[in-house]
Amino acid sequence: MSLTRLQKEVVDWAIDCPLTTLALALVGAGWLSSYVLSFARMLVDLARPGIPLSRFGAKKGAWAVVTGATAGIGRDFALQLAGAGFNVFLASRTKSKLDEIASEITAKYPQIKTQTHAIDFSAHDADYASLKQALDKLDVGVLINNVGKSYDEPMYFQDLPEQDMTDIVEINVWDDDLMLSRSSPSNATLKCTKLVVPGMISRKRGLILTVGSFASLIPSPLLAVYSGSKAFVSTWSQALGSELKGTGVEVELLNTYFVVSKLSKIRKSSWMIPTPKTYNSAVGSVLSKIGVQGGAVGQPHISTPYHGHAPVQWVVDHLFSRAFWLGYNRKLHLDIRRRAIRKREREAAKAAKAE
Numbered sequence: 001m002s003l004t005r006l007q008k009e010v011v012d013w014a015i016d017c018p019l020t021t022l023a024l025a026l027v028g029a030g031w032l033s034s035y036v037l038s039f040a041r042m043l044v045d046l047a048r049p050g051i052p053l054s055r056f057g058a059k060k061g062a063w064a065v066v067t068g069a070t071a072g073i074g075r076d077f078a079l080q081l082a083g084a085g086f087n088v089f090l091a092s093r094t095k096s097k098l099d100e101i102a103s104e105i106t107a108k109y110p111q112i113k114t115q116t117h118a119i120d121f122s123a124h125d126a127d128y129a130s131l132k133q134a135l136d137k138l139d140v141g142v143l144i145n146n147v148g149k150s151y152d153e154p155m156y157f158q159d160l161p162e163q164d165m166t167d168i169v170e171i172n173v174w175d176d177d178l179m180l181s182r183s184s185p186s187n188a189t190l191k192c193t194k195l196v197v198p199g200m201i202s203r204k205r206g207l208i209l210t211v212g213s214f215a216s217l218i219p220s221p222l223l224a225v226y227s228g229s230k231a232f233v234s235t236w237s238q239a240l241g242s243e244l245k246g247t248g249v250e251v252e253l254l255n256t257y258f259v260v261s262k263l264s265k266i267r268k269s270s271w272m273i274p275t276p277k278t279y280n281s282a283v284g285s286v287l288s289k290i291g292v293q294g295g296a297v298g299q300p301h302i303s304t305p306y307h308g309h310a311p312v313q314w315v316v317d318h319l320f321s322r323a324f325w326l327g328y329n330r331k332l333h334l335d336i337r338r339r340a341i342r343k344r345e346r347e348a349a350k351a352a353k354a355e
């Protein structure tokens with residue numbers, strides 16, 4: 001569409017007008033400085049210490065409860081919290097593995113008490129009554145809601161086995177009780193939190209830290225159920241954190257990008273993909289950064305404190321569109337799926353040859 005002479009004159013006048021130039025420059029400078037300030041805020045956050053663990057009862061006889069404590073991130077949380085001076089309550093599925101980690105803690109920190117509790121959080125009849133009985137006797141200062149389940153490999157929703165779908169929702173979010181809208185929210189994350197929050201409120205101190213995932217930051221195609229379950233705990237953590245404001249109980253959703261583990265199926269670490277030990281203990285990482293938002297700039301009760309993960313979240317939150325990131329994640333998971341299928345085919349061929 002061509003402009004009339006009058007329209008052209010108006011446009012030329014606006015471009016030439018110093019006021020227009022000034023206004024455009026101000027808008028541009030404001031937009032740019034909001035990005036610069038947000039990035040600077042993340043850098044400052046990464047350099048400052050978090051709330052000291054003594055606020056939650058470290059070295060004062062308090063207990064840290066860790067779910068999914070026998071492997072990966074949870075196992076290292078247990079070791080680090082014992083090192084920080086918490087007695088440690090270890091809850092996981094396999095009794096022998098629990099005993100192993102408890103012995104390791106006792107050997108390393110003889111003054112630290114441990115208790116183990118074998119429970120399958122995916123079971124419909126998981127015995128929360130006996131878990132409650134055990135926890136009620138303890139001064140719980142910290143709860144690490146770490147247990148989680150993901151897919152065996154990225155796959156389309158319609159292909160996800162029903163049992164996997166139920167287990168992911170059951171462990172990461174809720175169980176049948178909640179799905180059927182019965183009274184109490186009952187699952188590993190919600191239920192364990194419900195068991196310890198009243199005691200924390202009465203003692204006016206506590207930390208509820210739930211391990212979240214970048215799968216909730218950007219929806220993850222081919223991991224749709226896992227991604228949705230992590231979005232649930234993210235929203236829930238922010239709401240709960242606000243509810244508990246002023247009670248002395250800190251709530252934090254720990255946003256996690258890839259970490260070397262059985263769940264992620266990644267074996268080689270890098271700057272962006274740390275081992276659980278590096279993730280929990282390195283300077284600038286999780287336990288020294290409680291209450292620090294890091295890469296989750298301006299998002300209350302969410303923390304991305306690990307120096308290799310924080311810039312990734314900042315970039316995702318500030319650059320490009322949601323559609324771009326959704327497409328990026330789709331490509332990433334299609335690629336992981338292709339490689340998983342190829343690996344399976346190679347292994348099947350090898351097994352057939354060996355027969």
Ligand SMILES: NC(=O)c1ccc[n+]([C@@H]2O[C@H](COP(=O)([O-])OP(=O)(O)OC[C@H]3O[C@@H](n4cnc5c(N)ncnc54)[C@H](OP(=O)(O)O)[C@@H]3O)[C@@H](O)[C@H]2O)c1
Pocket residue numbers: 067068069070071072073074075091092093094095097119120121122123146147148149150171211212213214256257258259260261262263264
């Ligand atoms: N690794 C990553 O890249 C990554 C990224 C983002 C978020 N996350 C989140 O981080 C958390 C930990 O992941 P991870 O990679 O450390 O996992 P992991 O290495 O696979 O460890 C899982 C732990 O959970 C326990 N567990 C699994 N199913 C259970 C069940 N049904 N009942 C009771 N305990 C059960 C396991 O105990 P047993 O061995 O005794 O069965 C083990 O101690 C999860 O919430 C995950 O979503 C991980």
